[in-house]
Amino acid sequence: MLQQSELIFDFASDHVNMSQLGVYSDYPAVIVEQLPHPHLLSYAGLACEQSQHHQQLFKVEQYESGEEETMETLVAADSLLNMDCPDTLSLEHYSQTFLPSLGDVITTPVTQVTVSAEGIVGAVDQPQWHSLHTKKPATQLQSKKRGRKPRHRRAESPTPDIVVKKDKYNKGGNTLYLWQFLMELLQDRQVCPRYIKWTDPHAGIFKLVNSKAVARLWGKHKNKPDMNYETMGRALRYYYQRGILNKVEGQRLVYQFTSLPKDMIYITDGDGIKEEEDDEDIDEGVSDDSDDSTVPSSDQSVEDEEDSPPPQKKTSSCVRAPATQRTRPAPRSSALRDGVTRSATNSLIQEQHLPIVSAEMLRTLQNLQKVQSLQPAGHASVFKTAQLLGSMCERQAAAEGSVDSEGAPDVKSHPGLKMSQVGTPQLVPLTSSDQ
DNA sequence: GATGGCCTAATTAGGACTTCCGGTGT
DNA sequence: CACACCGGAAGTCCTAATTAGGCCAT
Numbered sequence: 001m002l003q004q005s006e007l008i009f010d011f012a013s014d015h016v017n018m019s020q021l022g023v024y025s026d027y028p029a030v031i032v033e034q035l036p037h038p039h040l041l042s043y044a045g046l047a048c049e050q051s052q053h054h055q056q057l058f059k060v061e062q063y064e065s066g067e068e069e070t071m072e073t074l075v076a077a078d079s080l081l082n083m084d085c086p087d088t089l090s091l092e093h094y095s096q097t098f099l100p101s102l103g104d105v106i107t108t109p110v111t112q113v114t115v116s117a118e119g120i121v122g123a124v125d126q127p128q129w130h131s132l133h134t135k136k137p138a139t140q141l142q143s144k145k146r147g148r149k150p151r152h153r154r155a156e157s158p159t160p161d162i163v164v165k166k167d168k169y170n171k172g173g174n175t176l177y178l179w180q181f182l183m184e185l186l187q188d189r190q191v192c193p194r195y196i197k198w199t200d201p202h203a204g205i206f207k208l209v210n211s212k213a214v215a216r217l218w219g220k221h222k223n224k225p226d227m228n229y230e231t232m233g234r235a236l237r238y239y240y241q242r243g244i245l246n247k248v249e250g251q252r253l254v255y256q257f258t259s260l261p262k263d264m265i266y267i268t269d270g271d272g273i274k275e276e277e278d279d280e281d282i283d284e285g286v287s288d289d290s291d292d293s294t295v296p297s298s299d300q301s302v303e304d305e306e307d308s309p310p311p312q313k314k315t316s317s318c319v320r321a322p323a324t325q326r327t328r329p330a331p332r333s334s335a336l337r338d339g340v341t342r343s344a345t346n347s348l349i350q351e352q353h354l355p356i357v358s359a360e361m362l363r364t365l366q367n368l369q370k371v372q373s374l375q376p377a378g379h380a381s382v383f384k385t386a387q388l389l390g391s392m393c394e395r396q397a398a399a400e401g402s403v404d405s406e407g408a409p410d411v412k413s414h415p416g417l418k419m420s421q422v423g424t425p426q427l428v429p430l431t432s433s434d435q
Numbered sequence: 436g437a438t439g440g441c442c443t444a445a446t447t448a449g450g451a452c453t454t455c456c457g458g459t460g461t
Numbered sequence: 462c463a464c465a466c467c468g469g470a471a472g473t474c475c476t477a478a479t480t481a482g483g484c485c486a487t
Contacts, residue, residue, distance in 0.1 A: 175451085233466070
């Protein structure tokens with residue numbers, strides 16, 4: 001099954017010559033970009049079981065690794081960081097590997113779609129960041145030539161109740177905010193509860209069990225070898241001011257998220273996990289070049305809860321707290337909280353996350369079989385996604401009896417797809433009421 | 436030649452830390 | 462004494478927004 005990993009589909013406008021893949025250069029190239037999330041690691045063992053795609057929409061076979069039981073937490077934690085490396089699945093790498101030539105222009109706006117275990121979650125573009133300045137400031141009207149226009153206020157760090165992904169301008173960057181990083185850790189069984197754990201998941205309270213290790217992981221992620229808890233703690237304290245974190249009084253190393261994603265995965269202590277209070281060197285013996293493909297995804301187990309026996313998680317349990325049970329002090333609306341984390345549910349498509357898919361995207365998807373013929377190599381997530389989308393195409397084709405006049409497939413028959421304006425791929429979060 | 440559209444490089448502003456520090460509390 | 466914790470101040474890094482200039486078509 002497709003795990004909770006999140007993929008970004010880029011309609012790359014200037015990177016890919018799809019014609020060399022035998023597809024129409026008029027259509028946008030679908031590029032899959034890896035998000036800073038460890039769960040994609042499980043895709044290294046891509047299994048082309050296309051027949052199953054025919055049977056179950058969006059279902060992608062899970063990569064099963066027998067190494068999961070023995071995988072060292074440190075390696076996994078390290079891989080958590082390594083997967084953030086743009087080299088692991090960067091657009092550049094993908095292009096170089098599978099796309100013989102770059103440079104031809106595909107004049108489609110860059111757009112991104114997020115696919116999670118819940119299906120296509122929605123636009124990565126962050127509507128809330130769109131400019132709010134519809135009226136030009138007076139100063140701008142005054143000085144056209146000399147002096148710069150007043151800048152639009154740059155979007156601040158999204159707080160946890162806002163969908164956050166790398167946006168289209170940031171695909172090469174490594175901007176995972178600290179609070180996001182902590183949430184990732186809290187949802188990764190390789191690190192939670194070993195290094196960081198929930199103490200009161202419903203209240204968003206967590207503890208840095210091994211503060212130094214967490215700081216080191218953070219430092220590694222930020223390429224700051226000198227990072228320590230003192231420094232990271234300063235960043236955490238800045239979150240107090242910004243309302244992202246609270247300090248839990250009287251408890252050391254305990255912090256509280258002021259709000260949490262609705263579908264946060266809560267990994268709670270098991271009955272055999274030994275928390276590490278010591279300060280072991282988490283980097284010891286772990287190579288930065290460790291093969292990600294050998295690292296099991298922590299999220300696999302989430303899905304395994306229903307599909308197969310859990311391959312690991314000897315003792316820890318994963319609890320998806322019902323949103324209604326939470327007693328967070330979150331001051332913010334939960335309406336926007338959907339995208340940060342993954343769901344533990346098996347349902348790959350949840351209505352509230354269904355996107356609008358453009359005709360261009362769908363046409364591109366129709367060419368995915370050519371992509372699938374390529375060797376996945378170490379970038380299986382791309383092909384997993386290709387398979388995923390390929391199955392969408394097939395379903396699309398099945399409904400082609402009602403193709404519109406422009407040749408765009410009619411997706412109305414698809415419960416998960418809604419056609420946007422042809423030629424301008426727009427990804428609009430679709431609520432269940434929209435269907 | 437004038438104009439407008441497009442593209443790109445350079446510049447700039449600002450967010451998110453990072454670093455350092457002095458201090459307090461446990 | 463070690464460590465956690467606090468918050469001010471200054472700095473760095475990165476990125477988006479903006480501008481300017483070149484090129485080309487009309």
